[in-house]
Amino acid sequence: MQSNIVIPFYSSYGTTHKLAQAVEEGVASIPGTTVRLRRIPENAAAQEAMSGQDAYDNAQAAMKDIPRVTHDDLRWADGIIWGTPTRFGSTDPRSVRPHR
Secondary structure: OOEEEEEEEOOOOOHHHHHHHHHHHHHHOOOOEEEEEEEOOOOHHHHHHHOOOHHHHHHHHHHOOOOEOOHHHHHHOOEEOOEOOOOOOOOOHHHOOOOO
């Protein structure tokens, strides 16, 4: 059975990009599976704030040829493997106060 997997990822400094590439390699090794690696574009405010940092600029240049994810990619896919940095949706447990 043929399976289509899309891997949309967001990466400012390239770490999540490297993880997404490793996932892509693993998924591509499964017989009958087609995989698309797609990037989620940087928002304008973040891009403006981080531009000029060598690590950021180098990472963005390394990802420039990866197509941006589209709705068509999501409709095409039988499965989606999201690549997101830890700062999205994670909480430092030291900052959480117990309910009283």
